[in-house]
Amino acid sequence: MLADDEVARGREDFSGDMAAYHAAFDVIAADPNNTLYVWDHEGTAMGCMQLTFIPGMSYHGSWIAKVEGVRVDRSLRGLGIGEQMIDAIVAKSRARGCKQLQLTTNKRRVDAQRFYKRLGFEASHEGMKLDL
């Protein structure tokens, strides 16, 4: 699902050596502030996302949550799976005491922005990136 994506196309390479991806998975799995979720139905992966908890000084010293890499299998879009996934992330972030859930989405993802606004997200910020 990470490779089958309009914006990320060409960015990832799953055809050859997967060692870097496996190593990254292990790092995330070992980190208590990072979790990769797979949305599963009877053994079939339908969606995935990464949730990060970040301690901060703002908002009276609150934790915030950040969700990244939200993907739903292309053949299963429009069924409400994405909304269920975000609802689950909201619940997990609240349970952890986070005061805000953040995400950035490429400006080309117009459907995604409409989707997140419908769920109550406010597009209040510019998401700026510098490749290193």
Place this chain on the structure above:
Amino acid sequence: MLADDEVARGREDFSGDMAAYHAAFDVIAADPNNTLYVWDHEGTAMGCMQLTFIPGMSYHGSWIAKVEGVRVDRSLRGLGIGEQMIDAIVAKSRARGCKQLQLTTNKRRVDAQRFYKRLGFEASHEGMKLDL
């Protein structure tokens, strides 16, 4: 500096019990993926920012860096301190092996967006937030 800010005004409260801020500081200080930096000149705090390292699956399983709460003392703006601070963050992020440096900045911070664009950041994403 976090309280003396146009956008955050009213959000923080440093007048009373500081226990929540002190606790948050201790959590950040103990976290190897989070660092609060104070830009100091001969014992005077001139600026501050928080840097977070996040492991990820994208970009061939790369770490990314996120900088938040970038503030320069109001009386010291326009002297190039912010640029020195971001240069330092870029160097630290590269040294850690991060492939990208991200930030979100409130759309009302027009000067900040101009500043980051001048340093090479691309405003490619919508930064969306949901209060919990």
